[in-house]
Amino acid sequence: MFENLQERLGKTLKNISGRGRLTEDNIKDTLREVRMAFLEADVALPVVREFVKQVKERAVGIEVTKSLSPGQVFIKIVREELEKAMGEANEELSLNAQPPAVVMMAGLQGAGKTTSVGKLAKFLKERKKKSVLVVSADVYRPAAIKQLETLATEVDVEFFPSDISQKPVDIAQAAISHAKKKFIDVVLVDTAGRLHVDNDMMDEIKALHGAINPIETLFVVDAMTGQDAANTAKAFDEALPLTGVILTKTDGDARGGAALSIRHITGKPIKFMGVGERTDALEPFHPDRIASRILGMGDVLSLIEEVEMKVDKEQAEKVAKKVFKGDGFTLDDFADQLKQMKNMGGMMSMLDKLPGMQNIPDAVKGQMGDKTFIQMEAIISSMTKKERARPEIIKGSRKKRIAAGSGTQVQEINKLLKQFTQMQKMMKKMKGKGGMQKMMRGMKGMLPPGMMGGGGPKF
Known part of the structure; x- marks a missing residue:
């Protein structure tokens, strides 16, 4: 998300960041560029006007004129105003209620409501240690009920059955009653969506809301619809007392x-924001971290949290001990690293959270997508145990066999072996005194400018 905005703002703010003095004129030019960048990003006009007004007031005010580096302070102001526009801090779900805490999901058809119910159930179960029951009150789409049942099985939470002959209010009340008897912490209620906002739909969802009185009413909206998403949310908010928004498909919204x-x-x-199709691709929305991403400063905190949750620490420790002992780094270890990265949403998802990402050329980004990872895994899987342990034996005929088995070309086999050799060399550098620093220096030499430090603005 924010690729286009990041690019435009990056160029604009770079011009002003080194200024020793800010004047009304150079601020005016920069703000015109910022305004255009926002409009191109499909930000609603009232939001753009308010943002530009606030930045201008602060930038020509006392806090910049008294600063030793006004250009840098200007960027700091832009960052703080971005945070303010998005809500300043993450607001968690309010689940402090007599169990079960009822959470109702609303939104248009196709926004990703049912998928978001599954993702939120997994999030609450794994990160908040809550017992969860999910139920579908969508009596218009039997497929939606079946989809939720499949998702409940996948994320291992309880599913309350329903069918199209029942009334939404009866379904939800029966599910809540069942949850009370079984001492379940949270009930997630999926509701029917429509292709557009209509009176019948609003009347039905208002009646459902009044009957179950949820502690949270979340509006699920597709980020790809741009400022229309905000207008639809407003229409729902006028009908229902919404408590928050889940923004879906942010991985596809540039x-x-x-x-x-x-x-x-x-x-x-x-x-929350949905960042992919997997059931674990749901992240709490942190305005401060998102503002950092927009300005090319990365989001290292989210990356650390992701590593904490999704990396198999025992396996990582095993590989580290092996390398330090001098037992070498094999293709099996390499395949394991690829799996771990895939669990974290792939290389691009990780790099997206690092400072300076906007400096990486598109050609390099193209080599870091999920497709490349899947291909690399397929190549390693097509090797024999002996070949994975001793890649130096992989010559002509073996390469052809591996290429045929993995549906790739010999050039791809050569490329993977070259990358593996580079990684092996880096691992060897980790042994001995100052090993980690040597390895980091080696990595810095392999990465494009802007990575491993020196990417985004500093203040």
């Missing part, structure tokens, strides 16, 4: 208009 518009237009916080 503009970011929805994220920057929703809070201002609805007054409701974005609580």
Whole structure:
């Protein structure tokens, strides 16, 4: 998300960051560029006007004129105003209620409501240690009920059955009653969506809300619809007392208009964002971290949290001990590292959270996608145990056999072996005194400018 905005703002703010003095004129030029960048990102016009007004007031005010580096302070102001536009801090779900805490999901058809119910159930179960029951009150789409049942099985939470002959209110009340008897902490209620906002739909969802009185009413909206997402959220908020928003498909939205518009237009916080199709691809929405990403400063905190949750520490320790003992780094170890990265959403998801990402050329980014990882895994899987342990024996005929088995070309086999050899060399550098520093220096030489330090603005 925010690729286009990141690029435009990066160029604009770079010009002003080194200024020793800010004048009304050079601020005016920069703010015109910022305004255009926001409009191109499909940010709602009232949000753009308010943002530019606030930045201008602060930039020509006392806090910049008294600073030793006004250009840097200007960027700091832009960052703080971005945070303010998106809500300043993450607002967690309010689940402090007599169990079960009822959470109702609303939104248009196709926004990703049912998938988000599955993702949120997994999030609450694994990160918040809650017992969860999911139920579908969508009596218009039997496929939605079946989809939720499949997701519940996948994320290992309880599913309450329902069918199209029942009334939504009866379904939800029966599910809540069942949850009370079984001492379940949270009930997630999926509701019917429509292709557009209509009166019948609103009347039905209002009746359902009044009957079950949820502690949280979350509006699920597709980020790809830009500022329309904010307008739809406003229409729902006028009918229902929304408590927050889940922004879906943010991995496919390069503009970011929805994220920057929703809070201002609805007054409701974005609580989560969907960052992929997997059931664990749901992240709490942190405005401060998102503002850092927009300005090319990365989001190292989210990356650390992801590593904490998704990396198999025992396996990582085993590989580290092996390397330190001098037993070498094999293709099996390499395949294991690829799996760990895939668990974290792939290399691009990780790199996206590092400072200076906007400096990486598109050609390099293209080599870091999920497709490349899947291909590399397929190549290693097509090798024999002996070949994985001793890659130096992989010559002509073996390469052809591996290429045929993995559906790739011999050039791809050569490329993987070359990357593996480079990684092996780096691992060897880790042994002995100052090993980690040597390895980091080696990595810095292999990466494009802007990575491993020196990417985004500093202040």
